[in-house]
Amino acid sequence: MTEVLQQGQSHTRKRRDYEAEVLMRSATYAAVLTALILVAIKAGAWWVTGSVAVLGSLIDSLLDVAASSVNLLAVRKALAPRDHEHRFGHGKLEALAGLAQALIIACSALYLVYECVRRFVLPRPVENGFVGIAVIVISIVLTLLLVRFQRKVIVKSGSLAISADELHYKGDLFMNAAVIAALALSGVPRLSFTDPLIGIVVAGYIVWAAWAIMSQSYDQLMDRELPDDKRQRVKEIALTHPEVRAVHDLRTRSSGRIDFIQLHLELDPSISLVKAHEISDEVELKLLREFPRAEVIIHQDPAGIEEIPALDKR
Numbered sequence: 001m002t003e004v005l006q007q008g009q010s011h012t013r014k015r016r017d018y019e020a021e022v023l024m025r026s027a028t029y030a031a032v033l034t035a036l037i038l039v040a041i042k043a044g045a046w047w048v049t050g051s052v053a054v055l056g057s058l059i060d061s062l063l064d065v066a067a068s069s070v071n072l073l074a075v076r077k078a079l080a081p082r083d084h085e086h087r088f089g090h091g092k093l094e095a096l097a098g099l100a101q102a103l104i105i106a107c108s109a110l111y112l113v114y115e116c117v118r119r120f121v122l123p124r125p126v127e128n129g130f131v132g133i134a135v136i137v138i139s140i141v142l143t144l145l146l147v148r149f150q151r152k153v154i155v156k157s158g159s160l161a162i163s164a165d166e167l168h169y170k171g172d173l174f175m176n177a178a179v180i181a182a183l184a185l186s187g188v189p190r191l192s193f194t195d196p197l198i199g200i201v202v203a204g205y206i207v208w209a210a211w212a213i214m215s216q217s218y219d220q221l222m223d224r225e226l227p228d229d230k231r232q233r234v235k236e237i238a239l240t241h242p243e244v245r246a247v248h249d250l251r252t253r254s255s256g257r258i259d260f261i262q263l264h265l266e267l268d269p270s271i272s273l274v275k276a277h278e279i280s281d282e283v284e285l286k287l288l289r290e291f292p293r294a295e296v297i298i299h300q301d302p303a304g305i306e307e308i309p310a311l312d313k314r
Contacts, residue, residue, distance in 0.1 A: 042136075064169070074100075094160040147166055167213055234252070240286065266304075283298060
């Protein structure tokens with residue numbers, strides 16, 4: 001019976017993985033296409049307005065093209081099948097893509113700060129503000145559609161790379177709203193300074209988004225444990241089996257969209273090896289229902305046998 005359930009679980013997982021991979025690839029293509037469209041219309045808006053806030057938005061979209069292109073290549077490689085040199089797959093490429101995006105985004109913020117300071121020193125009036133506002137509104141609509149699609153992909157796949165992409169496009173939404181405020185206020189007498197001022201605020205937000213992306217990517221590359229609530233849930237599920245006496249040596253990490261869960265089960269020392277294997281399979285099935293994107297490795301220990309102390313007995 002357990003073997004039949006495992007086969008059914010494997011078939012369901014393969015179908016789910018295939019659907020997630022198709023969505024992930026589609027999300028990367030959609031991000032690059034959207035960024036290219038935004039670059040084209042924002043370049044025209046900057047040309048007719050001369051707004052440094054619009055310039056900041058244009059620079060961000062240019063870097064979005066670069067970041068999303070890196071993401072496209074990384075996701076394509078991360079989804080490649082495992083091979084003899086990469087037994088755990090290529091999921092860490094998603095984290096590397098996240099770090100690359102964070103670096104690109106941070107550089108865009110530094111350049112924007114430079115332009116804002118220069119505009120404070122050498123003020124320049126914003127022209128044709130209504131044209132700029134119309135273009136930014138179009139940008140917001142396109143970005144909203146992209147973010148909505150990316151959110152759907154993240155729910156289905158749990159992809160770090162798509163999550164990082166979504167985060168900085170969400171930042172674009174706030175930035176574009178700030179640009180509209182800059183264009184509207186800079187035309188008011190004695191408020192022309194708002195254009196570079198809001199540009200600096202936008203730069204600050206870009207830095208924050210870059211830091212958030214970098215933190216997520218760094219944690220995954222360093223094999224940080226899953227959050228405490230998830231670890232506790234793993235223990236609770238394992239202990240629901242009536243023949244599991246205790247759980248120890250729980251170790252977890254993530255690689256791309258896959259979570260790896262390792263744990264030791266303490267079982268009755270008098271049962272057979274076959275029985276211990278059956279119990280482990282049953283616990284594994286329960287864990288996979290709760291964590292469908294996980295790979296679970298279980299070691300069986302006879303209860304009451306003292307082991308050599310491990311690094312982490314939690």
